[in-house]
């Protein structure tokens with residue numbers, strides 16, 4: 001038996017902590033108690049430290065990195081379980097050739113090599129061999145389903161729709177945690193209510209989660225929220241609105257209305273919640289600002305359009321009229337070619353000055369030279385809006401961690417310690433108990449998991465031991481790949497897997 005004694009224990013449910021010890025045996029918690037450990041127990045004195053359930057990252061893009069034992073940036077933050085397959089992108093299924101799935105999702109997953117699995121079962125067989133093993137959960141990406149059936153084509157026939165429904169059904173049977181959509185990313189963005197409603201009904205039938213990267217987080221935010229609420233009303237599915245925010249200065253006042261609509265639906269009985277990462281900047285791909293039609297047919301088609309004078313002009317005009325950020329708000333963080341590595345760390349305005357052209361023209365030139373693959377960090381949110389989201393009772397806190405060749409967003413290495421250090425201790429936006437609840441029992445409940453996210457006898461012995469006064473993220477926008485401080489120990493199944501030091 002392992003006994004962690006003399007700690008401040010947060011059980012994950014959001015109530016005040018208690019002074020106690022946590023006993024574990026055979027990978028499970030056996031007691032939360034002030035009793036003396038039995039003879040023969042391996043005792044670790046945790047005086048001055050807090051114990052929380054291992055964090056559950058409800059929104060991550062580590063689909064391939066969770067398979068790699070060498071990737072420890074999540075574990076070092078206290079994350080012992082992750083939900084991947086978000087925003088319409090999952091590493092399965094690929095019914096035909098994996099090349100198409102790789103070109104569709106490669107920009108999000110950021111890993112070379114032969115990846116892509118024919119089914120959820122095949123992916124889970126692989127993930128269960130990794131050390132992260134039982135802590136890997138995956139949604140089935142609607143975009144990946146689309147690509148498996150229709151390739152990058154946006155139109156769809158009724159036969160193809162039912163083929164997609166069958167693939168979803170099969171992957172839920174094989175243990176997928178639900179469905180995700182990415183309605184800003186082609187070809188999934190072509191799906192309307194009629195295509196999505198039957199899929200949401202299937203999710204409901206299996207009692208799983210439907211998570212959505214909505215059609216718009218900018219000027220179209222309210223319509224996008226209403227579309228998803230209507231889907232949940234019509235189908236009864238459990239809805240998770242992913243990384244909710246009103247992105248871009250011009251849209252900040254839309255957030256209150258979006259939350260009002262969500263609260264009203266929740267009062268009616270719609271099972272809806274949302275999530276956000278604890279940062280004012282977002283991380284995305286530069287194609288996010290392009291009109292849908294520009295991406296029809298994939299990156300080859302986009303590049304052909306960017307080379308056509310008339311199409312180029314039309315794209316540029318649309319971007320100019322819809323972009324809610326300023327060129328200073330968007331910083332280049334990843335490119336594919338060596339030639340443009342110089343642009344990493346530059347705001348779009350600085351790149352435009354370097355190339356002596358308008359910001360939108362510089363953006364389109366960079367997209368063409370990089371064959372569409374450009375990562376950016378974008379200043380999206382006001383501080384008061386972020387505070388309103390993080391403190392909201394329907395909000396789970398996530399990393400939305402995203403790998404890039406260049407500078408990843410600091411949330412990849414810092415989201416969870418940033419929440420407990422920067423947000424709770426320094427800014428005092430919410431209590432430590434509430435914050436812990438938002439990364440433990442709350443996300444576990446969204447996934448219907450009973451033995452995770454809580455500290456109680458019978459639950460898995462996934463635990464984080466940390467110093468309340470010291471926990472902090474060190475990852476910054478300039479130097480994002482830095483480990484946090486203040487995390488003494490991370491246990492997975494009762495075994496020490498990360499942490500600054502072995503507690504005494």
Ligand SMILES: [Zn+2]
Nearest residue numbers: 087213242243
């Ligand atoms: Zn997303």
